[in-house]
Amino acid sequence: MRDRHDRGMDRGHRAVPHTADVRIEAWAPEREGCLAEAVAALVETFADTTDATPDGETTVGLPAGDDTGLLVGLLDEVIFRLETEGTLPLVTEAQTVDGGLRVRWRTVDADAVELVGAVELVGAVPKAVSLHGLRFGRDDTGWSCVVTVDV
Template identity: 80%
Template sequence: MDRGHRTVAHTADVRIEAWAPDRDGCLAEAVAALVATFADTDGVPATGETTFELPVGDDDELLVGLLDEVIFRLETEGTLPLVTEAQPADGGLRVRWRTVDADAVELVGAVPKAVSLHALRFDRDATGWRCAVTVDV
């Protein structure tokens, strides 16, 4: 199974889907999908790096927490992740982002406000991990 993500048509909000052979890869693709809904980062070099940990939680909580962190950092620091590396850490998640200032990218869509829990999906099937998330804009 390859890694990837896409945006799915959704009334008034944005719906993203992501997939990868492993859970952490799927989480990274979900971050890329979220950023792609509102920013064109193609060819933009990373100018910063940050690491953080998400607390213990089930897979759904880690997915929502990670996407919420994208929105939080955009609002408070004006930064966006270009590359995401995630790995398990004591029941939680250790994340490393290579980042860029939001001013350095072209905004191409509505900036997300929150991650919705409605119709959230994050699970493993015979081919790998998949998630689907609705984002309020």
């Protein structure tokens, strides 16, 4: 993820081209920030939420596990809540609790706001997180991850 150094960015995310899927990269100085950036990257692959305003809040707890398991669990939770509740996280705050995570999302109802144009679908809605090529860990400048998402 040399690109972040080129731009002088300590925290961020991006989608990169990948055959038939979507690949996201995220980085931040701390693990929790990298997880929040990964959520933002996932949402941006299929929705433009620029004009959306949060209308709800959700707290999610993920049990203790290894770092990649927490990343996959968090992104799977985004996909699950989109499918079952029609909600999208606009702001993600993650906190380590007993080896697991407590995540607070400020959300928007994707179904309701689509009617007024605040959320626009711009890509294929994700179906699952792929374990192939998954990376998440600490490097010389902080935390980074690379995730392939099945669409």
